[in-house]
Amino acid sequence: MKDLFLNKKFVIIFFSAIFAVILILSLITAKCDGQEKLIKIEKGWGSDEIGQKLKDEGLIGSKWVFVFYAWIKGYNVHLQAGEYLLDSKMSVLKIARMITNGEISENYVKVTIPEGWTNKKIEERLIASGVLKEEDKLPKEKEGYLFPDTYYFERKSSVDIVVKKMSDNFMKKIGEDISKDLLIDSSMKLPNAVIMASIIEREVVSDEDRVIVSGIFWKRIENNIPLQSCATIAYILGVEKKQYSYEDTRVKSLYNTYTNLGLPPAPINNPGLSAIKAALNPKETDYYFFLSASDGTTIFSKTLEEHNTNKAKYLE
Template sequence: MRRFLLLLLLLPPLIAGGLIWDYHRFLQTPVKLVEATEFQVSSGASLRRVGQELAAAGLINRPLYWEIQGRLLDQQQGIRAGDYLIQPGQTPEDLLTLFIRGRTIQYSLTIPEGWTFMQMMQAIANHEQIRQTLAPETYMDIMAHLGRPGEHPEGWFFPDTYLFPRHTTDLEILRIAHQRMDRELTRAWENRSDDLPLNNAYEALIMASIVEKETGRADERAMVSAVFNERLRQGMRLQTDPTVIYGIEHFDGRIRRRDLRTDTPYNTYTRHGLPPTPIALPGAAALDAAVNPAPAGPLFFVARGDGSHHFSETYREHRRAVIKYQLGGDASRYGR
């Protein structure tokens, strides 16, 4: 760098001026592109190496000038590794800014509300741009990596769409999703209604997961929460199918009468209280509904078959709704 400046001082003014003009023209001339193209900056790559690789790709024709500009900006070590999308019209100066600021291509992973922990892990394992560091046999021990050893991972990861650069590790994605859930759960618990039958934030997380699995309708979440909170308050069994399904090792998509009678830690037909862990990954709306149920009233609900539910305050009304919506109106077919 010093040699280049010294050379300019020693050169005749006309030649020096020509070099300076050529230098600035290079910085302001758009790269040779007709459509956007990806360019990868390797980890630890120097200004010189990146300039040479840009030249080799046909994007610039003065790699020395590019290196000089980076040094003038004191960015010898400022280039950030990653995948970049270079657009037609961008100049070498724009590329330097792009690489210094680390505006890499962002890939996405969407974790839908209501997915289970294992569904999320499968999606992470199948993502081509996520670097895999965790073996499937260690998935259930993931909470130890997140500073909470011995805890069950179900429910502890917030469902959302996450953006990240290529080669982000699976553990980094999980840490971000877990921290987000921790914040969302804390926020919901701090804004809970009075006189809940829930003892702590973890029980709220369990309740939210049940609400999430029982309904996807925004206008029903608080009502579903009211049913289960009231059942807890009255000492009734929750009797919710999604918990039973979660406790079936190989669920084939159909819940049978014998499944409701087979005792497991998650069978809320055979056991009182909440299941031992969440049964899914609840979103913010389900978290809020879990701790802010609708005013007490309904104790029962049944699916109408169109995605909505009929809520009932008495068992007699609920029985009629079951006959109407589940048994085709034929009371003789009513079983439980």
């Protein structure tokens, strides 16, 4: 009788433990950043191969979590091949159910948006990828806030869905990578920082140079000196040139930083995180001028005379 009682107690404890493990595993996620991945599950794959694939893609922390969960729930004999749009925020429970139920994502397309692209260039890529229709236009007021990244969009999406996904990503990345203290302590507002970042994005490439250029530009604004950014001229004309003529720099536009003081009225592209950080964190130097040599090196100058000498040396 006593042995029977102990056996029952053991069974209760055992299954309670299993239930607890299942509950914990159902809540386990690999990351909390919400990174989307379009994963292809090949025909004939079992829980071991699928678990390894999910682990390799950063969607779960351990393949054994998936293997064990699929075995406990009996999913391992019902896993279906196909492409699945998964998210690193998803629980193992949700991922396993999707693959078991065959919730495939055949209508999704992967699109990469590089840093510094204008809304127009983004439109062209999304239209070419079948995400947007030929007549679709991204709203001008969202330029600067459509975060450059890799996305998975459903074909024939609406502009509203695309804009929401990209602007939500912008706010998420700003929240993750730029501390509140930096925004609070900074003398500029985020919208101005995004405008500045869009200029920096097109002017220089390296993070080290970007914070110096940021310092130069903010100092010019403070001292009522035009920014004289070729990036703004390229934006106005819609043409990239090695050098712009005097006539080019006289073009009438509120975005012309040769003829207008301060920042342009809005961003000239959609900058990446590096440029935004540089705009918010300028480095103080004695420099007032800079240019990009033919090999991409940034040449800094303290005086106009020194700058003109460098122009003759590196550009002419």
